[in-house]
Amino acid sequence: MRRPSDFTSRLVRTAAAAGEMPPVESDLRHAILTGDQPPGTSVPIDEVAAFFGVSAIPVREALKTLFGEGLVEHRPHVGYRVAKLTFLEFRELYDVRQALESAALRAAAVNATSVDHDRIRDAHGSLADAGAAGDREYAAATRRFHFALIEPSGMHRLIRMYETAWNITEPARPMSRVRTHERAGFHADHERLIAAYVARDTETLIAESERHYAHLKSAISEFADDPECFADPA
Incomplete structure (x- = not known):
């Protein structure tokens, strides 16, 4: 058989x-x-x-x-x-996500209601719990948190493009490969993002988003040579 x-x-x-x-x-x-x-x-x-x-x-x-x-x-x-990307293609998608997220955050922080703020805090709390639950749960909770941040923007076409860019990186399971101390750093980034978001301080919010993506890119660069994740650039 x-x-x-x-x-x-x-x-x-x-x-x-x-x-x-x-x-x-x-x-x-x-x-x-x-x-x-x-x-x-x-x-x-x-x-x-x-x-x-x-x-x-x-x-x-x-x-x-x-x-x-x-x-x-x-x-x-x-x-x-x-699909199996090269690392440079993978990194490029993080650049795309960062650009789209920054554009959405400016509108979202202005439009967000107290209900949205509560939803974001809940997503952040779930992310903390998911870190101990397992890699798949952590990846899903990370996704929910970032989408909760940008959904109040009302920029539906942009959000679909953002979702597409995010989805293409998912098969490599990047969040399952980052180390515990890096996850703790991401959590601290998120807390600063929330504080600026709730204060509607868009300039600080964008600066914190840029800092967060710098941390993300540094973390994924540590497995750039993993052949299980990425295709040979040649």
Whole structure:
């Protein structure tokens, strides 16, 4: 009996309602964004189709969508695999995130209500708890905190671009690779961000955001040569 591929062995299928197609696209996306499918993992279309109990057509359509989102890459005559960036490409996406986040923060700090402030504090508290819960929980809580900061901006198109840039870096699981003392530094950064945000001090807020991204970039540079994360720049 043929063994399942690395990709299908880690897939999880969401139950579909009676008479409906399985949510192939969303389940594939979820598997990649949660880090269950590391960069470079091949996506065997026929095996994935068999796993979901569908033909190859909806799998190919889903992969085309994920390709457009930058989550998978396609090689002619080879097939699809989870996108594997070079470190420079990965670092560039952090630059993109920083620029978009800075633009959103200026508007968000002005627009945010006390309800938004409470939501941000709650996200920050959850992030502290997640640090002890595990790498996946910490990554998810980090994401919730940063999105809570920018959502009051009302800049929906910008937020979608920000989400795309964030998603493309997720398969490498960067937050699972940073060390404990670096997480503590990020937490202190967040506390300063919140203080400036609630005070609506946009200049200090942007300065603190720049400091935070400098810390993030320093942390990810420590695993820049990891072949499990990044493609050979050559």
